[in-house]
Amino acid sequence: DQQVKQNSPSLSVQEGRISILNCDYTNSMFDYFLWYKKYPAEGPTFLISISSIKDKNEDGRFTVFLNKSAKHLSLHIVPSQPGDSAVYFCAATLLSSGNTPLVFGKGTRLSVIA
Amino acid sequence: DTAVSQTPKYLVTQMGNDKSIKCEQNLGHDTMYWYKQDSKKFLKIMFSYNNKELIINETVPNRFSPKSPDKAHLNLHINSLELGDSAVYFCASSPLTGLAKNIQYFGAGTRLSVL
Numbered sequence: 274d275q276q277v278k279q280n281s282p283s284l285s286v287q288e289g290r291i292s293i294l295n296c297d298y299t300n301s302m303f304d305y306f307l308w309y310k311k312y313p314a315e316g317p318t319f320l321i322s323i324s325s326i327k328d329k330n331e332d333g334r335f336t337v338f339l340n341k342s343a344k345h346l347s348l349h350i351v352p353s354q355p356g357d358s359a360v361y362f363c364a365a366t367l368l369s370s371g372n373t374p375l376v377f378g379k380g381t382r383l384s385v386i387a
Numbered sequence: 388d389t390a391v392s393q394t395p396k397y398l399v400t401q402m403g404n405d406k407s408i409k410c411e412q413n414l415g416h417d418t419m420y421w422y423k424q425d426s427k428k429f430l431k432i433m434f435s436y437n438n439k440e441l442i443i444n445e446t447v448p449n450r451f452s453p454k455s456p457d458k459a460h461l462n463l464h465i466n467s468l469e470l471g472d473s474a475v476y477f478c479a480s481s482p483l484t485g486l487a488k489n490i491q492y493f494g495a496g497t498r499l500s501v502l
Contacts, residue, residue: 305489316391316477316493317430362430368489374420374432374443375491 276300277365279378288387292350296363296378299344305368307375308337308348311360320361321348324368353385390414393478393494400468401502408463408497410478417483418442419461420491421453424475433476436461437483468501475499 278297286292296306304325309317323330323337323346330337336349350357360382364375391412400406412419421433435443439455450466465472475498479491 307490309493314495316479316495319490319492322490366489373489374422374435374445375430375489376432377430379428 276376277363277378279363279381281381283382285384286353288385289352292353292383294348294361294381296346298365302367303365305366306346307364309362317362355385355387358385391478391480391492391494393497397498399500402468404468405466408476410461412459412480414480416480418481420479421463422477470501473499473501
């Protein structure tokens with residue numbers, strides 16, 4: 274029973290172009306969403322988050338969009354750089370319930386080609 | 388100085404053995420977690436501790452016992468290891484209050500291989 278789904282296991286993008294990573298969720302109670310980036314043999318590193326009261330959050334080259342009615346969020350990276358090549362995990366949680374664990378998607382492997 | 392550190396990074400052991408994984412965070416966070424990433428790459432919560440108190444115990448076998456001697460440490464002890472325990476185990480921590488309260492910081496992971 275996957276509550277958070279990342280349907281694309283991998284994505285290849287040319288350097289300088291936009292990378293768009295998608296994530297869907299099924300639990301309408303989720304009110305906080307996060308993106309993590311993971312390099313091999315390292316732990317996930319927090320990238321950007323968004324609360325359910327917003328539809329967009331931007332931090333430098335990274336923007337997360339949230340469509341609550343569709344239960345869908347996406348991470349845009351522009352321009353993409355070779356150092357962005359990593360596995361990206363979408364995660365969701367219940368912020369209003371205090372410190373609750375994150376529910377992760379399976380991840381999307383992004384390859385940025387120079 | 389790593390914020391969340393786990394030891395060991397790799398652990399290879401035989402079925403039936405007992406082993407421990409240690410985790411320490413120097414971020415001053417109140418909440419610590421153990422996650423398991425299985426062969427299908429899903430990261431799933433196992434345990435959550437708030438100030439040394441167990442808050443969440445997902446359906447994890449009794450062979451797994453977390454221990455928190457203080458709020459900066461959350462160790463994971465596994466008895467009678469089975470082949471299916473082979474996975475990467477991640478420790479994480481987060482603050483209990485403030486704007487960053489649900490942002491979790493992860494250790495580098497411990498890759499456990501049970502032979």
